[in-house]
Amino acid sequence: MMFHPGILALLLGSGLTAGMLCYSAYEGVRIIRGWDIRSGSEQQLEMERRTYLVSTVMSYAMGFQLLSLFLFIYTADSLSPLFVGAMCAAGSLKVNGFGYPTLIVKIVGCLLAGVWLIINAADNQALDYPLIRIKYWLLLFITPFIIVETTLQAFYLLSLKPNIITSCCAVLFNADSGTIMSDLLALPHALSLAIFFTSAPIAMGLGLYVYLKEKGAVPFAIATFCHFVIAIIALISFISIYIYELPTHHCPFCLLHQEYGYVGYVMYAAILIGAVTGLGTGAINPFRSITTLRHIIPPMQRKLALVSIVATSVFVLITVVAIFISNLSMAA
Amino acid sequence: MNLSAIGKQRYILDLALSSMARRKGKNIALVMVYTFTLFMLASVVFSVDSLKQEAALTLQDTPEITVQRQVAGRQDLIPLTYAESISRIKGVQSVEPRLWGYYYDAFSGANYTLMANTSLSDRTGDMVIGAGVARRNDIGKTNRKLGKNDIIPFITADGAVLPLTVKGLFPPASELVTADLVLMPETDFRKIFTIHKDQATDLVVKAGNGKDPVMIAGEISRIHPDTRSILRQDILQTYQAVFDWRGGMIVMLLAGILFPFVILAWDKATGLNAEEKREIGILKAVGWETSDILLMKFWEGAAISLAAFFMGVLLAYGHIFLASSILFESVLQGWSVLYPHFRLTPYVNGYQVAALFFLTVIPYTVVTVVPSWRSATIDPDSVMRI
Amino acid sequence: MIRLDNIRKVFNPGKPNEFVAIDGVNLTIDAHGATALKGPSGSGKTTLLSILACMAQPTSGGITVQDREISSLSGQSLTGIRRKTFGVIFQQFHLIKGITSLENVMIPAYPLGEKFSTLQKRAMDLLDLLNLAGKAYSKVEWLSGGEAQRTAIARALINNPAIIIADEPTAHLDTRLSLEFMEIMRQLKKDGKTIIIASHDPIVSESGAIDRVVEMRDGRIVEPGGVA
Numbered sequence: 028m029m030f031h032p033g034i035l036a037l038l039l040g041s042g043l044t045a046g047m048l049c050y051s052a053y054e055g056v057r058i059i060r061g062w063d064i065r066s067g068s069e070q071q072l073e074m075e076r077r078t079y080l081v082s083t084v085m086s087y088a089m090g091f092q093l094l095s096l097f098l099f100i101y102t103a104d105s106l107s108p109l110f111v112g113a114m115c116a117a118g119s120l121k122v123n124g125f126g127y128p129t130l131i132v133k134i135v136g137c138l139l140a141g142v143w144l145i146i147n148a149a150d151n152q153a154l155d156y157p158l159i160r161i162k163y164w165l166l167l168f169i170t171p172f173i174i175v176e177t178t179l180q181a182f183y184l185l186s187l188k189p190n191i192i193t194s195c196c197a198v199l200f201n202a203d204s205g206t207i208m209s210d211l212l213a214l215p216h217a218l219s220l221a222i223f224f225t226s227a228p229i230a231m232g233l234g235l236y237v238y239l240k241e242k243g244a245v246p247f248a249i250a251t252f253c254h255f256v257i258a259i260i261a262l263i264s265f266i267s268i269y270i271y272e273l274p275t276h277h278c279p280f281c282l283l284h285q286e287y288g289y290v291g292y293v294m295y296a297a298i299l300i301g302a303v304t305g306l307g308t309g310a311i312n313p314f315r316s317i318t319t320l321r322h323i324i325p326p327m328q329r330k331l332a333l334v335s336i337v338a339t340s341v342f343v344l345i346t347v348v349a350i351f352i353s354n355l356s357m358a359a
Numbered sequence: 360m361n362l363s364a365i366g367k368q369r370y371i372l373d374l375a376l377s378s379m380a381r382r383k384g385k386n387i388a389l390v391m392v393y394t395f396t397l398f399m400l401a402s403v404v405f406s407v408d409s410l411k412q413e414a415a416l417t418l419q420d421t422p423e424i425t426v427q428r429q430v431a432g433r434q435d436l437i438p439l440t441y442a443e444s445i446s447r448i449k450g451v452q453s454v455e456p457r458l459w460g461y462y463y464d465a466f467s468g469a470n471y472t473l474m475a476n477t478s479l480s481d482r483t484g485d486m487v488i489g490a491g492v493a494r495r496n497d498i499g500k501t502n503r504k505l506g507k508n509d510i511i512p513f514i515t516a517d518g519a520v521l522p523l524t525v526k527g528l529f530p531p532a533s534e535l536v537t538a539d540l541v542l543m544p545e546t547d548f549r550k551i552f553t554i555h556k557d558q559a560t561d562l563v564v565k566a567g568n569g570k571d572p573v574m575i576a577g578e579i580s581r582i583h584p585d586t587r588s589i590l591r592q593d594i595l596q597t598y599q600a601v602f603d604w605r606g607g608m609i610v611m612l613l614a615g616i617l618f619p620f621v622i623l624a625w626d627k628a629t630g631l632n633a634e635e636k637r638e639i640g641i642l643k644a645v646g647w648e649t650s651d652i653l654l655m656k657f658w659e660g661a662a663i664s665l666a667a668f669f670m671g672v673l674l675a676y677g678h679i680f681l682a683s684s685i686l687f688e689s690v691l692q693g694w695s696v697l698y699p700h701f702r703l704t705p706y707v708n709g710y711q712v713a714a715l716f717f718l719t720v721i722p723y724t725v726v727t728v729v730p731s732w733r734s735a736t737i738d739p740d741s742v743m744r745i
Numbered sequence: 746m747i748r749l750d751n752i753r754k755v756f757n758p759g760k761p762n763e764f765v766a767i768d769g770v771n772l773t774i775d776a777h778g779a780t781a782l783k784g785p786s787g788s789g790k791t792t793l794l795s796i797l798a799c800m801a802q803p804t805s806g807g808i809t810v811q812d813r814e815i816s817s818l819s820g821q822s823l824t825g826i827r828r829k830t831f832g833v834i835f836q837q838f839h840l841i842k843g844i845t846s847l848e849n850v851m852i853p854a855y856p857l858g859e860k861f862s863t864l865q866k867r868a869m870d871l872l873d874l875l876n877l878a879g880k881a882y883s884k885v886e887w888l889s890g891g892e893a894q895r896t897a898i899a900r901a902l903i904n905n906p907a908i909i910i911a912d913e914p915t916a917h918l919d920t921r922l923s924l925e926f927m928e929i930m931r932q933l934k935k936d937g938k939t940i941i942i943a944s945h946d947p948i949v950s951e952s953g954a955i956d957r958v959v960e961m962r963d964g965r966i967v968e969p970g971g972v973a
Contacts, residue, residue, distance in 0.1 A: 031603045031606070032407070032610050032711075033710065033714045034607075035607060035718065036713075036714040036715075039717065039718060039721065039722070043722065043725050064818075064819065065816075065817040068804065069757075075821075076649070076732075076736040079649050079653065079735065080728070080729065080732040080736075084728055087724055087728065091721060094717070097713075098710075098713050101710050102710075102714075105710060108599055109600055109603075111592070111596075154821075155817065155818060155819055155822070156819055362860075366861070367856055367857065370855035370856075371855060371856070374852070374855065377844060381842075634842075638841055641840075641841055642852070643824075644800060644839065645833070645852060645853040645900065646824060646827055646828030646853045646856070646904065647853075647856055648821050648824040648825070648856065649824075650821065651855075651856045739800045739801075740800050740801040
């Protein structure tokens with residue numbers, strides 16, 4: 028095991044987060060079974076008090092989830108000098124079979140937790156907690172997910188041994204390596220560009236429609252999720268090479284380094300925020316017809332749609348600027 | 360966020376701070392323990408990272424490939440003929456023999472590193488010594504450090520005495536690598552250790568521009584199976600791993616500090632005295648919601664965490680970079696008789712701050728969440744009855 | 746304005762120390778009047794007041810406040826309603842020690858986040874109305890009984906509530922101050938507020954400011970004529 032302070036911090040932080048979520052899930056089961064807003068019984072009042080605790084705990088847990096995603100990537104990056112062949116997080120994550128799965132599960136976990144917080148916010152604004160059961164069912168779904176993530180992360184971190192030979196990003200993110208990633212990278216440049224610059228306006232356009240007409244939330248949510256995936260692929264496939272000014276450098280992690288102005292953090296934050304708010308807009312849509320939420324959900328959806336549009340625009344803007352100011356020319 | 364939301368935060372923060380100020384005793388105790396915990400952890404993190412940086416910078420100038428001959432698993436002298444055969448390998452730019460070794464000085468009880476240097480080749484009897492050597496070797500027990508023209512008598516391997524005169528000292532800035540170093544002419548070196556002129560301690564190989572040292576090392580092993588090639592990269596990784604390991608060990612030990620801190624935080628959070636309970640009851644009775652009270656508790660925790668974080672990190676910075684990490688020196692630098700004196704170069708980045716945050720603020724938050732909530736859900740009705 | 750339908754409040758239900766504080770109360774309180782709740786200690790006055798002020802929820806029964814049914818609402822939304830509709834004056838005043846009377850008056854409005862200068866002015870105006878402007882910056886520990894009570898009244902008024910509720914307000918006051926208090930209540934009634942006071946002090950129940958007296962005993966309302 029490697030006694031790196033960053034590793035210890037991640038293990039401790041994730042362990043505590045998983046613990047907090049397990050407690051929340053336990054309370055959730057009790058609430059699902061016994062909740063009755065009309066009752067004035069002691070049990071009901073106690074549950075109403077408890078639901079504050081769960082809200083608070085989940086808010087903290089989500090905050091930690093987001094931070095730990097970045098801390099995880101940064102730790103992997105800072106450990107790379109210890110592995111032969113690794114130049115950045117791309118190599119560190121490849122050291123054993125748990126690295127990349129942990130990353131993917133962490134990202135999905137962030138999206139789920141974000142959507143939960145949005146549903147929770149809607150529920151708390153209504154006078155009679157109309158979504159209480161729904162959100163606790165969702166919590167029961169998320170909790171094992173986070174436990175899996177914590178376990179995968181622990182396996183990854185605890186089986187790290189220095190001097191394992193791994194591959195660097197040039198090998199992993201290479202059009203010839205025969206993986207799914209490489210097939211995506213081998214797409215013609217013009218096609219990748221076209222897909223990206225089509226999905227972005229579609230997502231933003233649907234968002235604008237939600238903002239103006241308070242309709243169309245579900246197509247918007249689907250569009251933002253698709254754009255989220257496309258954006259990440261686009262980042263690896265062609266946006267990165269403009270930033271690095273090197274046609275063979277596709278690494279998604281080197282963007283986080285100082286020499287590129289830490290632009291990676293801004294871009295990834297923008298993608299994540301855009302995805303979470305877009306998905307949240309669609310997630311609360313089915314509940315518009317509930318009486319106490321009738322005047323709460325549409326304004327919320329408008330705000331979320333606006334945030335999503337802004338986040339997507341930031342990402343697109345950075346992309347466009349990067350392509351324009353880059354010294355690289357792909358005019359072949 | 361609209362203006363009233365910001366206004367609300369300000370009001371609640373204001374009341375949180377004034378409430379804490381009215382209960383100084385407990386809060387100050389908690390902040391002090393919190394600060395101390397952060398101070399210890401931050402000291403470890405800063406010193407480990409700084410040492411890693413120093414090592415990386417220092418090792419930049421080590422030879423790319425060092426070739427050593429092994430007999431029965433231990434390093435042995437290497438014949439100079441190997442140098443010729445290695446220099447003919449494709450991609451090798453140069454091969455230089457090195458002469459160095461460890462000399463145990465019975466008088467001072469320390470081990471010196473002796474090294475032959477070509478720039479002293481025509482200065483028989485002279486030597487250049489490092490600051491650690493100067494400090495340990497003290498003729499006549501006068502507590503005076505060795506200086507120019509002082510003499511150290513070396514005992515050769517065949518029993519003769521070879522006195523060498525100090526003609527220079529290494530500058531203090533280089534202490535990390537030169538503390539125990541003695542540089543001398545090749546002839547004197549060979550006399551002390553009775554090494555034949557066809558032999559060297561090891562060979563230093565430089566690869567040509569763009570040539571792969573790993574491949575060259577492989578080729579060297581092929582033509583001379585009794586050698587091992589040490590790559591610069593390997594040394595760097597080993598140092599990094601050792602520092603990480605030591606740093607992590609200390610952090611684990613310091614986990615012992617985390618427990619009392621966490622218990623104290625929990626105790627303070629749960630031990631609401633009657634006055635605090637009354638205040639919260641009043642707030643709820645006049646119309647504050649449970650979420651407002653939770654927000655107040657959040658700001659209390661944030662204020663304490665920020666104060667402790669700021670102070671702990673500043674103190675740690677001072678401890679490591681100004682006071683040369685007095686508390687940790689021995690553990691981090693290893694056991695030796697000749698400690699180099701050096702000041703660590705400050706090296707602090709956002710990642711360290713994030714790691715420290717995770718190690719302290721998160722346990723504190725987790726431990727105070729439930730007590731905060733309990734106090735926030737006090738029944739306003741109970742206030743009516745007092 | 747406020748209607749209680751068959752309200753029951755049971756403490757510690759199902760346990761050995763189970764206690765029925767209120768047992769089937771029906772009450773209607775009209776707007777813009779002053780009602781006194783009279784009864785010996787243990788009669789359930791304070792509990793009823795708590796429920797009226799939305800500080801506690803009944804075990805069973807319905808409550809309607811300003812035409813809105815509130816018995817099935819969550820604790821959080823009740824607080825929101827209470828904040829806007831009710832101003833409560835406690836028997837022990839319950840001012841927060843260690844801060845000034847001005848701050849005490851402003852505190853109920855903090856969660857609403859309005860501009861500081863506006864809030865402060867309103868608070869000062871209230872203190873001025875109650876002849877306390879000179880004591881605005883005194884810590885509450887240094888106020889006399891009468892001054893503390895008037896600060897409590899100002900605090901109850903900061904969010905401009907429609908209904909004022911007071912629990913044994915004259916318990917710690919001498920006759921002169923008690924009469925002063927009732928005079929302030931009369932003035933508030935004239936300004937259009939609804940007043941509900943729980944007290945067994947005859948100065949309150951026999952005051953000219955009071956329009957109606959409701960008597961309670963053993964958790965029930967006593968009809969005029971002595972029948973519960």
